Amino acid sequence: MKRSFLLLFLVITAFAEAQDRYFVSFKDKANSTFTVSNPAAFLSSKSIARRTRLGISITEEDLPVNATYVAQVKATGAKTFYTSKWWNGVLIQADATTATTIAALPFVSKIERVANGTKLLNGRKASKTNVENESATSQVTDFQLTQLGIDRMQSDNYLGQNINIAQFDSGWKGVNLTTPFAHLINSGRIKETKNFVRNTTDVYTDDTHGTAVLSVMAGLVSGSFTGGIYMANFYLYETEDKLEEYRVEEYNWTFAAERADSIGVDVVNSSLGYNQFDDSSMDYTKANLDGKTSVISNAARKLISKGIVVVSAAGNEGSNAWQTIMMPADTDGIIAVGSITNNSFKSSFSSIGPAADGRIKPDVVAFGSGTSTINSTGNLNTTNGTSVASPLITSLVAGLVQAFPKASPQQIYQAIIYSASQYEKPDNQLGYGIPNYNRAKSYLTYGKLTKEISIYPNPVKSLLLVLFKEPTGQPVTISLSDYFGRRLINYTGTTDWSANPLQVDVSSLPNGMYILEVTSGGITEVMKVMKI
Structure with missing residues (x-):
């Protein structure tokens, strides 16, 4: 009897002391030691320059959380991890009793359990849906780049020089050891690594998914493999927990997003998606795909509002019961990327739209069925998934950001959409279709062309x-x-993209009115031209 009582006591005690992860939200940022008039205290010079260039105000939302509040939460015995200035709170690890104590603090507005168990985990498991499969052979990268016009973009010398790209993923095993990524390591262009899952800087241990995704953007193998934007700077943030699926991963994504914003990133690639979790009480429904409900989609909206272009995989749910896009691909203004085959048909696994409010999703598509990638041993592979279609679009986006540094995320988004192959007849299978560098560049230079042939300037x-x-x-x-x-x-x-527009020298003509006639492809345009 005594033995049974002792065992029961131990079980009850262990259960009572079990710790979970919570997000604690604060009521305000009162008595902050930071001010919007001195942003250099909490934002990098690059981040401030981006806001200045794009006319984005620095507000109280950008201020760090109240350090005194965090200290008082820690004083309860909770272990504190990352803070969120956008959601004004802190991620903690605590038992249920301590969580109740924290909820009663006068400056706390709410506390939400976001994951079972402790923060630092020791197991691993395979990726669930982001990459369908890999094979040990690879085609050259010419097709996947040429399809989007990235070959022409590279010919224009837009290779990502001085462009900062953050990648949110699940691990970059082998990147620090293999030859195809040595140019990044040796030149110091992997600017920062952070593992938000395990609270370390090591991102080279847990998984190979990020390796494949990064290779599409930045891998280099002489004569056989060229990443789309291989001269950019990269920030590698591990936000995906490979052992468990809980909403804490959305908060990890938010912490990474805030770091990317504050350090001066220009473009974010996220080949991750969320809809259902190991704890069904955390699950989302399709009705939640409105871009405003989930934590991760709201964080994506914040990133865009701060002047950062965000590209996201649409998801690989096309052959599953869910079928539709995942969060954060539902965000308005995010470039959600679906996958197509080499015949430009939708890949069977590629998630479809629309968003819950009827918006077209995915936004665009790229080659994701047999995409050339590099694995963790440095060998060439082919990989399937919207995860590897997304970095192709990110490469295109980063080149446009380099070419048009004053363009806002909304303008880059519109250029990508306008340049796509089915812009005038979008659907929820391929979105607006396959985007194109030349058309996007034309849009950002001259605006939307309403006629087949236009002239500029006139006079x-x-x-x-x-x-x-x-x-x-x-x-x-x-x-x-x-x-x-x-x-x-x-x-x-x-006519050719390389010579578009054609230049007509009228400098020797007297001032006055002239008649211009242009004929091409069975179309003739007659226009008046004023020489001044």
Whole structure:
């Protein structure tokens, strides 16, 4: 009897002392030692410069949380981890009794259990849905880059120089040891690593998923493999817990997002997605796919509002019961990326839309069925998944950010959408289709072209630019005549993205009104031109 009582006591005691993870939200940021008038105390110079360049105000939301509040939470016996300035709170580890004590503190607005068990975990398990599978052979990267026009972008020397990209993922095993990533290591262009799952800086142990994703952007093997934006700087943040699925991963994503914002990142790639968890009480429903409900989608919205372009895998649920996109791909303004085959058909696994409020999702697509990647041993592979389609679009986005540093995330988003292959007839299978560098560059330079042939500027002093909405190698004839019908300039050639717009030198002509006639691909446009 005594033995049974002792065992029962031990079990009850162990249960009572079990610790979980909670997010503690504070009521305010009262008596903060930081002020918006001195942002250098909590934001990097790059982050401040981004806000200045894009006209984004620094507000109380950007201020760190009240350190006194955190200290008082810690004084209860809880173990404190990361703070969130956007959600004004702190992630803790505590037992239920301590959590109740913390909830009663006068400056605490609420406390939410976000994961069972302790913070530091010792097991590993395979990725669930982000990468479908891998094979040991690989095609060269030409196809996956050329499909988006990234080859032309690289020819324009937009390789990511001085562009800062943060990747949120589950681990980068082998990146610090293998030749295809040595150029990043040796040049110091992996600027920061942080493991938000295990509270360390080691991101090279847990998983290979991030390795494959990073290789699409930055892998280099002479003569056979070229990443899309291989000269960029990279910040590797591990937010995905491979052992368990709980909402704490959404908070990990938020902590990484806040770090990316404060340190001066330009673009974020997230090849992660969430909908259901090991604790079913945390699950989302399809009705929650509104971009405003989940913690992670709201964090993505914050990132965009701070001037950062966010690219996310749509999800690999297309063949499963869920079928639709996952969070944060439902966010308005995020570039959610689906997957297509080499024949430009939707990959069977690629998640579909729409968002709960009817918005088109995914936004665009890229090659994700047999994408060339590099594995943790430095060998070439092919990988399936929207996870490897997403970094292709991130490469394109980063090149556009480099080419157009004053463009806002919203303008980059619009350029990507406008440039896509089914912009005028989007659907919830492929979204707006396959984007293209040349068309996106044209949009960011000249705006949306409503006609097949346009001219700029008009009036003109010296060089008249003739823009083609779709320069596809067709013959073109350009003539400029005066009002008496005398042909003063005549040009015959072909249309091509490399020479779009065509330049017509009118500097030698007298000031006055002229008639421009442009014929290409069976289309003729006649326009008045004023020379000044």
